[in-house]
Amino acid sequence: MDPVVEVVALFLGFLGWVMVGITIPNRYWKVSTVDGNVITTSTIYENLWMSCATDSTGVHNCREFPSLLALSGYVQASRALMIASVVMGAFGIVATMIGMQCCRVGGENLTMKGRLAGTGGAFFLLQGLCTMISVSWYAFNITQVFFDPLYPGTKYELGEALYIGWCSAILAICGGSCLLCACKVGRDDTSPYPYRNTNGTVYSLGAQSQRKTGSTYDKNAYV
Structure with a gap:
């Protein structure tokens, strides 16, 4: 495997993993819409863990969701997928670093290092898929409620955290794909x-x- 490809793939996977860590605690997963409102006195925004409100004077209050089981199913699933994404990304970083040719950890067995690098690429792919499913599922529910004319409650729009999550998933998938496509676990000499x-x-x-x-x-x- 080309060492340059290894470094680029590790950088993409690590950057995607960091962006997952930024996405999870971000409060702006969804923001209350101002569409159709003449006067807006407060803005409501939520993430996977809490709901917050900001009034016109700039004062904001937040409260955590009281019960996990009382949440909607897609919120619970998004929580689990984002946590799994962090774990998969951590495994991918460790496996890729050990499998790099410039790393002395693991000895000089290039076949074993290639397999470790490929395993790291698979973990990065899983990280990207978990993030992509979680963020896309959350966004789908927001848009479904937004375009429902019979919904009586508060409607929301996509928050900035969703876009960060999408970027994170794309970076992780690109890094994992580079490792899996460029990884050579062995070589057959036919001549x-x-x-x-x-x-x-x-x-x-x-x-x-x-x-x-x-x-x-x-x-x-x-x-």
Whole structure:
């Protein structure tokens, strides 16, 4: 594997992992819309853990969701997927760093290092998929309620955290794909090794076997 590809893939995966850590505590997963409102006295915004409100004077109050089981199913699933994304990203970073050729950890076994780097790429892919599913599912529920004309409650729009999450997923998927596509766990040598005798003449293994079996003689020599 090209060391440059390893470094680029590790950088993309690490950057995606950091952005996941920024996305999770961000408060602006969804923000109350001002569409159709003449006067807006307060802005409500939520994430996976709490709901906050800011009035026109700039004072804001936040409260955590009191019960996990009382939350909507997509919020619970998004929580689990984002936590799984952080764990997968951590495993991917460790496996990729050990599998890099410039890293002395793990010895000089390039085959084993290639497998570790490929494993790190798989973890980065899982990280990106978990983040993408979580963020997209959350955004789908927001848009579904927003375009429902019969919904009586507060409608929301997509917050900045969702866009950060999408960028994080794309970076992680790109890093994992680079590692998996460029990783070579082994090499098969199909060409025969040359043979050099004592007087300096070079023969291939095929020519050497022919000389031993006498297959180079003409058929007339046996008559």
